[in-house]
Amino acid sequence: MARKQATRQSFNILIVGQSGRLQYEAILFAASLRQYSPGFQGRLFVAVPQPGPLWDTDPSIRSKEVLGILEALGAEILPFKNKVFGKPYPNGNKIEALMSMPEREPFVFFDTDTLITGELSDVPFDFKRPGASLRREGTWPKPTLYGPGYHGIWQSLYQRFGLDFESSLDLSQPDEYWRRYLYFNAGYFFGACPRAFGKRFLVYAQSILTTPPIELVGQTLDPWLDQVALPLVIHSFGGGRDALPDGYLDGTVSCHYRHLPLLYARESDHVVDVLETITAPNRIKKVLKSYDPIKRMIFQGRGHKVRAMFDQDNLPRREQAIRNRIKSNGFWMR
Incomplete structure (x- = not known):
């Protein structure tokens, strides 16, 4: 059966670029977007962290050749300052960069090591119900011998932020199996307003990092902090694992x-x-x-x-x- 074409929407894209590998991956992303999604009418932002006390070297893109190619591919450089993470946790760039994006404009964040392989404008996003990548393994948490298990660990996090834990569960999966609990790969996620999303993402991530619930004793947050906080943020905005039909992102339209x-x-x-x-x-x-x-x-x-x-x-x-x-x-x- 032919897939019904989605109504095309206007939205922006955010990726993170900086010196080293990510600047070259940003070129690959931008080139694939222009080649394979000619219908995309939004803005492509390449968020670039700037030098500051949270970096011991300059993380910005300084190559004129790289900047020239990105500009030729229609990318807009979005400088931002790290106020929380920086070099100790570079995955936090995706959180802090969101707050430099245009306010109240729908967005899709992609990890820079992603290719666009089809028409992104045909993806039926419901930006009022955020979602994220389900192409993941059960990387976090790793329950210890003496507990608590998956249920107790995740429940403590939902309780920390006043969220309804039970409604996040996939009851088709067995108790204490990782797929029962809302968990995403942070390789892509989307929402209605990047600044509102980013602000909440930052609050949740900082809280988990600085004062983790007792149930997280023995759990490693590096590099998983973004993927621990992300399902909580998505759930808080009314999204979930069913926010996007299967087969588009991490499928025919994108590849992480x-x-x-x-x-x-x-x-x-x-x-x-x-x-x-x-x-x-x-x-x-x-x-x-x-x-x-x-x-x-x-x-x-x-x-x-x-x-x-x-x-x-x-x-x-x-x-x-x-x-x-x-x-x-x-x-x-x-």
């Missing part, structure tokens, strides 16, 4: 590849074609070649050597097993 070796190992032929199509133009290739992992994986053919190591229709169940095989063959790069 994480690292290029993982892309070549496990993603579809279409995703590989997207990557190699957007990097073919000489003006883009010239800039990307200055980053060694991209040069070797894409332009020197290492990626296809990785791809040949795996049957994409019969992959190991856990990502770590894929990583380990790549590393043991000397092909891991990030």
Whole structure:
């Protein structure tokens, strides 16, 4: 059955770019957006952290060549100051950057290591009901031998912020199984107002980090803090795991590849074609070649050597097993 075309909406996109790997991934994201989503009419913001006391080096994008390509691809550089996180927890950039976005304009945040592989404007977002990526593993929490379990840990967090815990549960999943509890990958999320979303995200994350409930003793928050706070934020705004139909994001329209070796190992032929199509133009290739992992994986053919190591229709169940095989063959790069 043909999928009914969604009513196209206006919204903005936010990714984070900074010196090093992320600035080159920002080029890949922007190029894929322009090539594969010509119907997108919103603004693409590349949020760039600025030097300050929370960084021991300058995290901003200083390459004129990178900035020139991003501008040519229609991206808008959005400088922001870190007031809370910075180098000790760079994942917090996605939280703090939200508050520099245009207020009361719907937004979608993507991790920079994402490719747009289809028409983003056809995704049926309901921005009044926020959601996030369900392409995740049960990475947090890790209940200890003497408890509490998943139920007690998550319940303590909902109680901390006055949220209804029971309505967040997926009762089709068994008690004390991680999928029963609302949990997302923070690779993408969306909402109605980035500043309202970001403000609440920051309050929740700071509270969990500085005064965690007693039930979190023995739990690691680095690097999981954003993914611990995110479901609470989404639930507080009336969203949930069913906010977006399956098959669009992390499906036909976007791919959160994480690292290029993982892309070549496990993603579809279409995703590989997207990557190699957007990097073919000489003006883009010239800039990307200055980053060694991209040069070797894409332009020197290492990626296809990785791809040949795996049957994409019969992959190991856990990502770590894929990583380990790549590393043991000397092909891991990030």
